[in-house]
Amino acid sequence: MTAMHPSTDDPAGASSGAAAPDPADGELGLREQKKRHTRMAMHRAALELVAEHGLSGVTAQMIAQRAGVSTRTFFNHWPTKESAILGIVGDEGPRAVASLREKLGLMPAQEALQSVMRQGIANIPMDPALRELKKQVMAKEPSLQLISTGNLQDMQAELIEAIEEALDGEYARDLAVIVVQVGFALTRSAFAISMRRGIDVVRAFDQVVALYEERDLDL
Numbered sequence: 001m002t003a004m005h006p007s008t009d010d011p012a013g014a015s016s017g018a019a020a021p022d023p024a025d026g027e028l029g030l031r032e033q034k035k036r037h038t039r040m041a042m043h044r045a046a047l048e049l050v051a052e053h054g055l056s057g058v059t060a061q062m063i064a065q066r067a068g069v070s071t072r073t074f075f076n077h078w079p080t081k082e083s084a085i086l087g088i089v090g091d092e093g094p095r096a097v098a099s100l101r102e103k104l105g106l107m108p109a110q111e112a113l114q115s116v117m118r119q120g121i122a123n124i125p126m127d128p129a130l131r132e133l134k135k136q137v138m139a140k141e142p143s144l145q146l147i148s149t150g151n152l153q154d155m156q157a158e159l160i161e162a163i164e165e166a167l168d169g170e171y172a173r174d175l176a177v178i179v180v181q182v183g184f185a186l187t188r189s190a191f192a193i194s195m196r197r198g199i200d201v202v203r204a205f206d207q208v209v210a211l212y213e214e215r216d217l218d219l
Contacts, residue, residue: 036123039077039089042067046084047133055141060084085137086148093155096120097162104166109176113159113183114209121187121201128195156180186212 045066049058060081064074078084096116103112138145163176190205197204 035077038067038069038073042069042074042077042084043087044130044133046081047130047137050085050137050141051133055082055085055143058085082144082147085144086151087134088148088151092120093151093158096155097158100159100162101166104162109163109166109179110183113163113179114186117183117187118202118205121190121205124201126200128198131191131195152184156184 042063046058046063049062049066058081060074060078061071063081063084064071067074074084077089083089099119100112100116103115106112107115138148159180160173160176163179164172167175169175186208187205190201190208193199193208194201194204
């Protein structure tokens with residue numbers, strides 16, 4: 001895979017002719033930040049409650065109360081209590097696949113997938129304590145691991161299909177599988193390095209990709 005530059009992920013930001021910011025965009029940004037803050041508060045509350053009471057002892061109402069929001073607000077963000085615990089909003093997979101399909105028309109499959117995965121992890125907050133808590137909860141509740149694995153497999157299957165459609169040749173399917181499996185393996189390594197060294201996940205991801213490509217890094 002070829003390392004992506006930030007400007008490649010944001011063509012508008014890279015353009016010298018970018019338009020001046022629209023005040024409405026700022027308002028939209030503030031609303032989105034508030035939504036993310038609220039969502040993160042519920043995700044944290046869900047993990048804390050499961051750690052304290054176990055999965056079966058936690059309800060959506062309890063999560064909402066711990067996070068300081070209404071039950072209605074909870075269900076505006078999460079379809080189930082399990083989704084709040086896992087931090088899965090529900091549209092991550094479809095959005096990733098849609099983004100991949102767009103990028104496949106502009107760059108090689110390896111670069112396209114790497115760009116999509118880098119965009120995905122860029123929104124993950126740098127909170128080692130929360131990530132450690134989630135790790136403990138997942139180990140304690142095998143059913144959550146099953147849900148997470150199922151979601152991951154579904155997403156991988158859709159990514160493979162998108163890449164296969166963009167490739168030619170007898171081995172298009174095999175190559176698509178390899179590209180996706182390698183991409184996810186690099187991402188897992190990035191999370192592990194991020195946790196071990198206490199660095200930003202995106203930075204860790206860039207380092208992992210560079211190491212995979214045998215580039216020189218100042219580590």
